[in-house]
Amino acid sequence: MRVEIWSDIACPWCYVGKARFEKALQTFPHRDAVEVVHRSFELDPNRAKDDIQPVIPMLTKKYGMSKAQAQAGEENLGTQAAAEGLDYRTRDRDHGSTFDMHRLLHLAKERGRQDELIQNLYKANFAEERSVFGDDERLVELAVDAGLDEDEARKVLADPAAYADEVRADEREAAELGANGVPFFVLDRKYGVSGAQPAEVFAQALEQAWASHSPLKLIQADSQGDAEACGPDGCAVPHQH
Numbered sequence: 001m002r003v004e005i006w007s008d009i010a011c012p013w014c015y016v017g018k019a020r021f022e023k024a025l026q027t028f029p030h031r032d033a034v035e036v037v038h039r040s041f042e043l044d045p046n047r048a049k050d051d052i053q054p055v056i057p058m059l060t061k062k063y064g065m066s067k068a069q070a071q072a073g074e075e076n077l078g079t080q081a082a083a084e085g086l087d088y089r090t091r092d093r094d095h096g097s098t099f100d101m102h103r104l105l106h107l108a109k110e111r112g113r114q115d116e117l118i119q120n121l122y123k124a125n126f127a128e129e130r131s132v133f134g135d136d137e138r139l140v141e142l143a144v145d146a147g148l149d150e151d152e153a154r155k156v157l158a159d160p161a162a163y164a165d166e167v168r169a170d171e172r173e174a175a176e177l178g179a180n181g182v183p184f185f186v187l188d189r190k191y192g193v194s195g196a197q198p199a200e201v202f203a204q205a206l207e208q209a210w211a212s213h214s215p216l217k218l219i220q221a222d223s224q225g226d227a228e229a230c231g232p233d234g235c236a237v238p239h240q241h
Contacts, residue, residue, distance in 0.1 A: 001034050001213045003206075006041040006174045006184040007118075009098045009132070012077045012088070015122045017183040017196030019084035024202035030210055032190040037109070038118050040102040040170035041182045044095075052096040052133045080196075087127035096133030099167065104143055107156050117146035188213050 003106070007014035024118035025031050073089040083090035108117040120142040123130045125241040132138055136157045141152035177186065185193040185202070187209035193202065200206050 001030070001036055001188050002036045002037060002211060003039040003188075003209075004039050006039045006170070006179055006183045008041050008043045008097060008187075009053075009101045009118070009125055010043050011182050012081070012126060012194040014183040015083055015086065015088075015126050016077070016080050018118075018122070019081075019086055020075045020196060020199045021183075021185065021202045023084070023199040024206060027203065028206045028210075030206075034206070036115065038105060038114050039104065039174065040167040041166075041174050041179070041184070042098055042171065043182070044097065044103065045099070047097040047172065049100070050134055052094050052131070055093045055095050056091075058095045078200055081126070087123070089127060089129070092129075093126070094133050096131075098137060099164075100136070100157055102167045102170075103156055103163040104139060104148075104153060106166045107152060108143070108146060108148055111152075113147040117143060117148065120146050142202050174201070180223045 003021075005018070007018070025034060025036075028034065054069060055074070056070045059065060059073065063070075065073075071090070078090040079086040105114055105117055105121075106179060108114040124130070124138070124142055132142070136154075139157060140150060140153050143149050167207060167219055174182075174184065177184070177192065179192075179194070181194065183194075183196060185205070187193070187205055190212060191205055191209050193205050
């Protein structure tokens with residue numbers, strides 16, 4: 001069973017939601033049969049790479065709230081993150097373009113290191129002092145720490161077209177599925193869960209998706225038995241009547 005998670009590194013609820021989903025997955029009896037794929041979604045897709053600003057002023061401008069309201073929101077997020085065992089800096093964080101991070105995540109997907117990289121990126125953005133925005137060296141360090149080849153990571157960052165189509169395709173697919181915010185979880189292309197829901201909700205969704213995740217039922221002819229077919233051992237020879 002496949003679970004696809006549309007998210008953005010700049011989204012604090014994606015950081016919290018991932019932890020809540022993983023808490024549910026840990027107790028899911030069929031967790032070893034679940035494939036998790038992270039898909040790209042940019043909250044600010046038109047932001048230039050060099051357009052970096054502190055989070056609080058960004059929030060006040062984007063949502064028309066006061067500085068006190070924005071800071072209170074960050075404090076609340078810090079409390080929510082702590083409840084999931086996550087570190088969260090409520091002050092002096094930056095906000096910027098996540099496009100390069102998503103491109104690296106597609107490289108990581110091909111190399112089987114996607115979950116490791118996205119966790120590194122979340123932790124670096126929300127819990128660590130050094131900014132992840134506008135700093136290719138920082139991204140290379142995080143990629144290498146996630147198990148990626150340094151030269152490959154540098155090559156991707158040096159070429160703005162590398163994996164750009166894959167990022168945009170993910171974003172178009174999110175729109176087609178009706179996701180206008182993240183995190184957005186799609187289970188087996190049958191069920192969707194929007195937002196950083198409690199772990200209990202994710203547990204219910206996993207159970208429901210698994211219950212409907214059954215193998216194909218073959219339709220047999222009334223009295224003919226198995227028809228001729230080809231397989232690894234060759235092709236059946238038709239019987240002469």
